[in-house]
Amino acid sequence: MAKAWTGSRIDLHLDLTAAGPAKRRAALEAALREAIRDGSLRPGVPLPSSRGLAEQLGLSRGTVTSAYGQLVDEGFLTSRPGSGTAVADVRDPKPPAASPHRFAAVRPEHDLRPGSPDLAAFPLRGWTAATRRVLAAARPELFGAGDPQGRFELRAALADYLGRTRGVQTSADRVVITSGYHHSVQLVARVLRSQGAKTVAWEDPGHAVFRGLVAGAGLSLRVRPLPVDEGGAVVEALTDESAVFLTPAHQYPTGVPLDPARRRAVVEWARARGALVIEDDYDGEFRYDRRPVGAMQPVATCEVVYCGSVSKTLGPGLCLGWLALPSRLVEAFVRAKLETEPFGESVGQAVLADFVSSHAYDRHVRAARLRYGRRRERLLAVLEEFPGLTAHGVPAGLHVLVTLPAGGPGESEIRAAGEARGVAVRGLAELYQDPDEARQGLLIGYAGPAERAYPAALEALAGTLRAVGLQTAPNRPWSESSSRTTTRPPARSRTARGSCRSR
Structure with a gap:
């Protein structure tokens, strides 16, 4: 038997048995x-x-x-x-060639794309304190495979938090923890397919990446575009779909809430057809002019699958999301989760449970709401320098949709000019499922840059807009504050297909 040693620094595997x-x-x-x-x-x-x-x-x-x-x-x-x-270092001093399979993109100097919070404002002190409390009290089971539904303490903490802040009616036994919204969409698609679904509806324009996730992955689900106008998704166009994916509190990307009458109509449609409403409450906490619009789930707990995550509040790198489900679907979702992720992360779930239960999460969201509200006003002040631009949507979320003047520069020209100046924004046209229906516009995020970097990012954005020839208003400096109410998104010309069935 080989002897173990205690004086060595590392273990080495060296096979010398062939040598005499x-x-x-x-x-x-x-x-x-x-x-x-x-x-x-x-x-x-x-x-x-x-x-x-x-x-x-x-x-x-x-x-x-x-x-x-x-x-x-x-x-x-x-x-x-x-x-x-x-x-010793005996490596070749020449750097290796870049791998063609690298997926991590270089982050631009001024990243004004929507979808990310200010990662520099991550509540590191509170998260560290929660981590210490969790590890100090940890049992060995914390480091095991864990409950596939998610840790109970996190499910209970989220049920309480969502009820207080979003009006969601749920309980720990009806919550499933996921690795984020991407994972949640995968699970929804799997469950729908297992129940015989063939067609779902998705807002158009909408989350193109997640829409593609449902249509792909070998799940054979057809995704129909659901038009969007100034009242949100045109739910009257729903017909025989098995489910519809909605962002009712703050439609992505137009920024409008779903009209109350349409909320009622989509619930009636779901009940009549036995269909599901997949509610993506991706930035529901961030409303700046009044209390946030509540979730749809409380008025249709048997028809709505409610989706949330910490990606817009804390950061996507935590990979933590949740589903609040109708009771009849919990078992199906847990089974689907076991197929895609048999071993869930446990320590982060326990830390988030502590962070939420101690109300540190509430405090962080309140502080972020104040910070992002001020940033939105500063962005609108920049945009007001250019009368040809029109901002859309209610004062909420982490981005503003801007449409462009007729006959002026297109979104691709503006984005190319921005890239040359280190400025990144997102185009509207790429978010349409039907290219013939696509509109030109820009999605400008105001949450991503660090606080100290935000003024420079706005200055670079203004310089980009001037560089492409957009006319500026006289005697209006870009740094002035503004409380202008944004307008509604442009009306869609598409005719709604069919009508909502009623029973």
Whole structure:
């Protein structure tokens, strides 16, 4: 049996069994050289002591000491009194070629694309305190596979929070924890397909990435575009779909809430057809002129699948979302989750549960609401310098939709000019399912930049708009504050298909 050692710094796997007793030193030197060359032993890694490695490999200490000395002389290892022996840097100084499979894009200097909160304002102190409390009280089970439905304490904390702040009527046994909205959409699509669904409706324009997720992934679900006008999704156009995906509190991307009469109509449609309403409450906490519009779920708890996450409040990197479900669907969703994610993350769930239960989450959202409300006003002040631009939507969310003047520069020209200045915004046209119905516009996010970087981002945006030839208003500096009410989105010309059935 090989002996264990306590004096060595790391474990090494070096196979010297093929070498005879007289060749052990040469074999050890060759094995170490090869491990250093192929990167198995990286520069700076401390090696075991000569005594520890000798015990592990069944060699004499003198053999190991001699091998170490030879490799130090050759430049493969470094040795300093009191610091032990370590791997030297013998790499090729030329940087490796970039991999063609890299997915991480370079972040622009002024990122005004919608969808991200101010990550620099992450409540690090509160999150760290919650993490310490969780780990101090942790049982061994915390590091196991856990409940596929999600940790109970987080489900209970979210049921309480959603009831207080969004009016959602649910309980811990009807909440399923996911890895974010992307994962939630995957689960919804799987459950719908397992129940025989063939067609779903999606707001047009809408979340193109998630719409594509439903249509793809081999789930064979057809996605019909549901037109949007100044009252939100035209739900009267729904016919025989099995489900409809909506953003009723703040339609993405137009920024309008779903008209109350249409809220009632879509619930009646769902009840008559036995269909589901998938409610994406992606930024429901952020309303700046009055209390946020409540969720749809409370008036249709048996028809609505309510989706939420921390991606717009804390950050997408936490990979934490939730579904508040009708009771009859919980088992189906847990089964679907086991198929896609058999082992859920537990420590982050426990930390979020503490963060929510201690009301640190409430405090963070309130502070973010004040900060983003001020940022929105500053953005509107910039846009008012350009009379040809029109901002749309209610004072809510993390972005503003801006439509462009007829005969002026298009969104692709503006985005290209912005890219040259380090400014990134999103185009409206790419969010339409039907290219023939696409409208030109810009989605400008105001939450992403750090607080200290936001003024420079607005200045760069204004410079971009001037560079493409947009006319400016006289005697109106871009930095003045504004409380202008934004207008409604442009009306759609599409005729609604069919009507809502009633029973």
